[in-house]
Amino acid sequence: MSTFAMKTHHFEEDEEKKDGSNHSSLKPAAPKMTTAETKIADGNWAVASASYRTNDIAYIFPITPSSTMGEIVDEWAAEDDEYGNKKYLNLWGQELKVVEMQSEAGAAGALHGALNSGSLATTYTASQGLLLYIPNLYKISGELLPTVIHVAARALTGQALSIYGDHSDVMLVRATGLAIVSSFSVQEAHDMAVITQMTTLNSRVPFLHFMDGFRTSHEVNKINLVSDEELKRLIPFDKVEEHRQRALSPLHPNQRGTAQAPDVFMQLVESSNQHYQAVPTLFRQALEDFAAVVGREYKPFEYCYFGSTTPTVAIITMGSSVQVVKETLKHIKSEQACLIGVRLFRPWLPSDFCEVLPHSIKRVASLDRTKESGAQGEPLYMDVCASLMSCNRHGVFVAGGRYGLASKDFSPRMVLAVLQNMLRKETKNIQHPFTVGIIDDVTHLSLPLPGKDVTPLSDEVTQCVFWGFGSDGTVGANKEATKIIGDSNPNMKVQAYFEYDAKKSSGWTISHMRFSPTQEINAPYKIQDGQANYVACHNESYVEANKFDVVRFIKRGGTFFLNTRIASLDPDKRVKALEEKIAPKILRTVALRKVKLYIMDAAGLATKFGLKGRINMICMATFFRLSGVLPVDEAIGLLRQAITKAYSHKGDDIVQRNLDLLDAVCSDPNFLVPIEIPARWKRATLTDERRRYSHRHIALIDDDKTRRFMEDIHEPVSTLQGDDIPISKFLENQMLGGLMQPGTTRYEKRRPNPSALIPKWNANACTQCNQCVSVCPHAVIRPFIVTRDEAENAPHPDSFVTVKAQGAELAGKRYTLQISPLDCTGCTACVEACPEAPKALEMQDVENVLSQGGEDNWNYAMDLPERGYLVEKYTLKGSQFQTPLMEFSGACSGCGETPYFKMLTQLFGERMVIANATGCSTIWGGSFPSNPYTVSKRSKRGPAWANSLFEDNAEYGFGMFSAMKHRRQRLTRLVEEYVHGAEVTEDLFRSNDETGLLSLLHEWLEYRDEKSDKCTYLFDKMKPLFQSLLAKDDHQPKIEAIWSDRDMFPKLSQWIVGGDGWAYDIGYGGLDHVEAFEANDVNVLVVDTEMYSNTGGQQSKATPAGASVKFAMGGKQQTKKNMGEIFMTYEHVYVASVCLANQTQLLQALIEADRHNGPSFIVCYAPCINQGVRPEGLNDMFDECKFAVESGYWPLYRYNPALITEGKNPFILDSKKLRKEVTSFLKREGRFVNLKRKHPEIAEDLFNKMNNDVNHRMELMTNRAVGYKSFAMKDEESVMVLFGSETGTAQKVARDFADACVLSHGADAMNDVDVDEIDGTTTIFFIATCGQGAMPQNAKSFYKALCERTEPFEEGTKFSVMGLGDSSYFFFCKAAKDIELEMTRLGAACLHPLGLGDDSAEEGMDGGFHNWLDGIWPALELQPPAEVPHIVPVKLELSKRVILRDEEDHEAAAQYFDSIGTANIPIADIKQLSEENHNRDFISFTLDIGGKLSYEVGDALEIFPVNDSTRVAEFLHAYSSEFDERTVVSLHTFGISREVSVGCLFTNVLDIFGKPTMHFLQQLATFEDDENIRKQMLDKRILKKMTSQQGVTYADLLLEYKSAHPPLAALLSMIPQIKGRAYSITSSPSITPNSIELCILIDTWWCDKGMRYGLTCDMLRKLQVGDAIQCRVKAGSMEPPSHDQPVVCVGIGSGLAPHMSFLRDRVHAAENGTEVAAFSLYFGNRFEKREFLYKKELEDILTNHRSWFKLHTAFSRDTVGKKVYVQDLVAIQDDAYVNLIKNSGMLYVCGNRNLPKPLMESLKKSFAQGLKSTATDEQQAVLEASKAVEDLYVHGSAQQEVW
DSSP states (O other): OTTSBOSOOOEEEOHHHHTTOSOOOEEEOOOOOOOOOEEEEEHHHHHHHHHHHTOSEEEEOOOTTTHHHHHHHHHHHHOBOTTSSBSOBOTTSSOOEEEEOSSHHHHHHHHHHHHHTTOOEEEEEOHHHHHHHHHHHHHHHHTTOOOEEEEEEOOOOSSSOOOSOOSHHHHHTTTTTOEEEEOOSHHHHHHHHHHHHHHHHHHOOOEEEEEETTTTTSOEEEEEOOOHHHHHHHSOHHHHHHHHHTSOOTTSOOOOSOOOOHHHHHHHHHTTHHHHHHHHHHHHHHHHHHHHHHOOOOOSEEEEOOSSSOOSEEEEEOTTHHHHHHHHHHHHTOSSEEEEEESEEESOOHHHHHHHSOTTOOEEEEEESSOOTTSSSOHHHHHHHHHHHHTTOTTOEEEEEEEOGGGOOOOHHHHHHHHHHHTOSSGGGSOSSEEESSOOOSSOOBOOOOSSOOOOSOTTSEEEEEEEETTSSHHHHHHHHHHHHHHHOTTOEEEEEEEEOSSGGGSEEEEEEEEESSSOOOOOSOOOTTOEEEEEESOGGGGSTTSOOTTTTEEEEEEEEEEOGGGGSOHHHHHHHHHHHSOHHHHHHHHHTTOEEEEEOHHHHHHHTTOTTOOHHHHHHHHHHHHOSSOHHHHHHHHHHHHHHHHGGGOHHHHHHHHHHHHHHHHOTTTSEEEOOOGGGGGOOOOHHHHHHHTHHHHTOOOHHHHHHIIIIIHHHHTTOGGGOOHHHHHHTTOTTSOOOTTGGGGTOOOSOTTSEEEEEOGGGOOOOOHHHHHOTTSOEEEEEEOHHHHHTSSSTTTSOOEEOOSGGGTTOEEEEEEOTTTOOOOOHHHHHOOOSSOSEEEEEHHHHHHTTHHHHHHHHHHSOOOGGGSOTTSHHHHTTSOOSBOSOSOOTTOSSHHHHHHHHHHHGGGEEEEEOSSHHHHHHHOTTOOOBOOOTTTOOOOEEEOOOSTTHHHHHHHHHHHHHHHHHHHHHHHHHHHHHHHHSOOTTOOHHHHHHHHHHHHHHHHTTOSSSHHHHHHHHHHHHHHHHHTSTTOOHHHHHHHHTGGGSSOOEEEEEEEHIIIIIITHHHHHHHHTOTTOOOEEEEEEOSSBTTTTSBOOTTSOTTOOBBTBTTOOOSOOOOHHHHHHTTSSSEEEEEOTTSHHHHHHHHHHHHHSSSOEEEEEEOOOGGGOBTTTGGGGHHHHHHHHHHTTSSOOEEEOTHHHHTTSOSEEESOOOOOSOHHHHHTTBHHHHHHHHHOHHHHHHHHHHHHHHHHHHHHHHHHHHHTTOOOSSGGGOOEEEEEEOSSSHHHHHHHHHHHHOTTOOOEEEGGGSOGGGGTTSEEEEEEEOBTTTBOOGGGHHHHHHHHHOOSOOOTTOEEEEEEEEOTTSTTTTHHHHHHHHHHHHTTOEESSOOEEEETTSTTTHHHHHHHHHHHHHHHTTOOOOOOOOOOOOOOEEEOSOSOOOHHHHHHHHHHHHHHTTOEEEEEEEEEEOSOTTOSSOEEEEEEEOTTSOOOOTTOEEEEEOOOOHHHHHHHHHHHOSSOOTTOEEEEEETTEEEEEEHHHHHHHTBOTTSOOOHHHHHHHHTTOOOHHHHHHHHOHHHHHHHHHHHOOOHHHHHHHTTTTOOOHHHHHHHSOBOOOEEEEBOSOTTTOTTEEEEEEEOOEEEETTEEEEOHHHHHHHHOOTTOEEEEEEEOOSSOOOOTTSOEEEEEEGGGHHHHHHHHHHHHHHHHTTOOOOOEEEEEEESOHHHHOTTHHHHHHHHHHOTTTEEEEEEETTTSSSSOOOHHHHHHHSSHHIIIIIISOOEEEEEEOTTSHHHHHHHHHHHHHHHHTTTSSSHHHHHHHHHHHHHHHHHTTSEEEEEO
């Protein structure tokens, strides 16, 4: 920048000093006049150029749209020349010192301090930021400290935030004492920055210089710069010296800022009057001096009149609108109207204003770009009126008007509207006050616009409009084109202005560009309809129906360029393709205006030249070729220079490829295709089919309110017609105060996808882990739980791929992963997150998906019932089945912030309240009219979201919490009073509704503090009861009072969220205050992008050292602020550092934070586009997260204060191992690479420091994690506990074990240790299995290293493995078994056999786990830790009633059974299937379901038995004299909310005669006082002995140890509920839809006292026809086959049941004409004669359907010698091979758990026999057979049900 001084100026003494004058100022030597330099620049650059050179220091804080000024001066201050000296210097030979503060308030305070220290200091701000300056502005003006504050004026946040420009902020500081000056243009912004600096120094009055935000600050124009030499002549250096001498100094000390009393305060305030009175004169003098030196003339009040007589109307305005009014009046040569543009707004001198206003003026229109609600008028209007009054200018009518709020365009047409209003014949008819630019059909203040646009610009001005996509480079290319054109000719004038969508990198952009070889372009308004010579659309989706009217700007005969793939089609297909693609309205415009249309496939061309996705240069070259702005040859030459300059740092190859591409675009006629416009386009209309297609998303809306909003508001705004929406539409849609409809983004559709790619699901490789779903930034990839019928009924079933859903709770359901093709942004995060190898996802062309019905399938899936309730939502997999209540946001593709918010809503969305700090998360989360926060389709509940400001979010959220807490306390009091009142006054006439409500309210009081959805569900039950009672005239007032606070019934989860700029900087004080108090039960989540991402990437205190970002271009020197460490010092704050790389840890942290009673703080690593992630930007988002964690750059930890009360270490380090060098991570990001390229020495030092810091931090955190267990010697820490955990269960079990083990410091993830570390040690593994036998993610690298190791372990290496899984899966605990196998292979000694925790076992995982524990403690030579079981007594009250009627107990029991979803079903028939008097009873039960239940093939019936009431009574009498079966209690548990007898509970609910567990005995022992008896009770051998000898029950133990005697409330908690037992259904609903048949073996078991029955079998064997049982249908674990699938069924005993259902269904289909596939049934039992179940039916089927049915039976006890089992038959026959391998059939196995393993071996034999013909040898056949068997299970083609 040649105008900047390059070295220190030489000063000479002032002439007056030589003469002995007392002046002591210094000034530069008289400069030599130079020719003014021109520059293509925007307003921000223009101001920065002047202020940089005329100040010492600048204090900055980022805020749009002024941030750019701070960025520019910071960049200049950091830049060195080739010799290492500062390149840009101010007038005093020094670089400007640029200091970023934590907030605008901080910047204001620092500015005040700098000014008092004698510096020339400045700042740049806007909007809310300027308001934070106000207290200091009063101080600065009161102390008469000269400075200029530069403002890009912007709207203030009121009913909504707006980043766009108006004068609201400036008008609010007019009382602070600042002189205020307005700039009208980019050139003036530069000049006024100088002139105000001159005036403030001369007057000592501080100045505020403002320009219109965006309209001027971001408009690009050609300006003439004030040179350094001119500045030296203009700046009053003597006044600078005076200012410096007034500085605070101990050399001449004084005191400032004293406290004054009433006696003197007013006098001193008034003492500054003379300085303010002098400002207008000094400002005029500065303007004159500036004109004399620079040659550009300005006036405080700019008067313009272009008529030939005298004006009668004056338009008064300021800012960029002055230029619009001026050029319009000039164009129409108005005789009636003149213009007065206000530059010096404060001090306002009425005499100066009236002097400029002609005496002929009778009417004045005062235009204000602000609104002051409730005021008599806006500021400029009030000043005008007061001036006319004070100057006795009576008879002048003044009308005040508002325009252009939030950068609403102010066009010449609007000027004419104002003029027409003022020229009305009678003043009474003049609209006053008025608005212009909107349609106000409510208060009717708006002015109608004239019919036609006015065009002040001549035809020699070329006007161009470019439609681009947020990340396609169009705007950057246009800025470069503007520079090229402007610099091509000294006389060439240029103007460019850019519009942006709020949707970040995925939104639209519009570039408005004007060029003229001679005419000055003073047109600060957008190009109007029908005025553009050239229009380019760089994204073909914009021309589709219901998108944008992209050609509305084009003039008759103009040129329209469309980038489209259609250009690559055959020439004869192009026109038809264009007609199908382009909206008819656009076709008509093109034809009727005789537009020249050109098309090109820029994307295809870029790919052809190896520059995929780089279309900006292609489109820029096309513009030069078609627009004629410059001669083509000249333009090409300039473009070649620009390409070489721009890409030289990327290598010669990239430069050459771009040059070759440029030549192709400009010379090859095959690429740029002209289209001849068919005449039929003039009559193009939207067909019904296309109309339906274009509005298909609106058609999806099933809510009238939402549909109306979308049609009235959303659609016009989305198609850029929001200016035409009348005010009434907003009111009709209930938007007063800024309210927004939830969930509007669902109907927007993000197409175009920037990459044109979306993921494709490979179901065969998928393990259903849902990790891909959790990381998706836009919630466009989702898992759905569907039924087979739903899958078959999909619009496109061939592409609606489903697989069997994994998990016992999803038995009988299908799993599908659907991707929304019109919402996906193609970021690849899901592909990166997929843990499988090969990946289960890959990217594919979005058009392929659309052509295969992808959109229809997605919409179909979204309409299916929500089934997240079927799974545990607090696991990673389960959480992703919950519908995200934040979806399809406008965030960048690959955004690192949104996945955290999405997961929050999946966990707590239906009860959460969000306070969101202004920033990126409010832009993608709350940009009108897009609202990604939605509601549950099922409950209609969702997150309540609100944004206040940037700086106050913590306080804002705290205010929500504290107010809601107070309201909830009132609700609690009202409920307690109402419930208590009902209890003390028995009302015999109380209605059922009120009785029910009282019961629910009583239950709510018990659970009101539980952090779950429980309270919400209770309110759902209460709501209809409240409404019923309130509808009655005699309802109690208390009920109405409770109802008024009904919103407080749910237990709300308060979240305070935002970015690092808020949390680390501007909002830290408030955040610290909220976190400091333990009673503040709020949750804080910070998405840390490590910079101010929303304002463009400026440094915050979260920015790490070494990063080169805006406001720290020379590399940040300070280390990152450690917020987690800060808040951990409070000890009561839950703190977590999380990252998407470890989704399980993230999930755990969110859950723990919500459950923590007190404040929480979670900081989340969020990759951002501003970080410059390499090589693929945010397409590498997930990999970037992994790299950050694995390098230690981002540590993962949790600090949970709740652990302190348990005597545990509250600090848990979740990432303990550094797997990568942090320097390698730094090389992945542009913010670090840029520093290394510019300042390699500085970068090297900072990078080394960071590497050391990371390692030091990891060492400290590792030591802290060891925490509460200290070992005197390392040898004492002799047991290492490791876990491999997918959902967190294995991790929790491992950590609990480590806490109990005195030889272990704690538990670590397997991946966090090296295999060498376990060599020679004792290691205990806890391992879960995920997917199809896969190793958990945090164990994979350890396992890989273990498998690759060949060196045996040292002697003394010992281990034991505890596996966790579900035995209903084929791969039960496979990962644990694999680890055991590898450890044994390497010579480690097994301390104790593999433990198996079986989730599907009767006792769940605990049974196997405790069995393993019984052996591991002795193996470790340790005493088992004392277990102190936790007992939560059931809350109950003894009733005053002595006895209940039977029907009342029946109602209570019915409540219980309703709560578990059972029905009371009668038995229609009972048949003996086995021989009479045989020792095994196989019985067929037929139940008459009569419409109460429905079932499908493969389902099971779950029967809930009840205890014998007589036996219950006997036990209760024997147990207690205090209560018996008749005792009445009132409780709210077990689904019962009423009075119930104890006998009813023990009969129907409690498993009092079930097998007891050791855990129950441990609980019971806590009530025993006798130490000897307690020891006996805790001896596990005693329980085993009693079980084997006596068949002991819970009842037996309670009577055996009667002295323990728990009270009733504890007893009800200790005894488990009766569990249902599931039996496979043998019938088919296609044959008997109203009845269910079961095949049941009446199980028995033996003890020393003889044979015993289980509870269910004992009940079943006694039943008779007509009796009823409680039961419910449960999906079977085996998914039924389709009729065209070959089937092999293997079943033993009652395992025949599901196969009979499959077979009967197939027989029915075949007999009804359906062609069916082969069905082979292998059935085995002990004796053919006694136990051949369904023999006759099976033989009949074989006879009638021999063509497709085969029956193979094996009866093991009938054979002599070697027993033959069904698996033996499978091995020797080819059915399995033919049906399963050759014909891709299904295998079903049902029987006891001893069946699957030998069956697998038999299958291998069968397969190997069949594969012999194709295998190279027998060994190869065996290998292939083994692989084929495993594939059956992996791909879900083999399913089993075992017990």
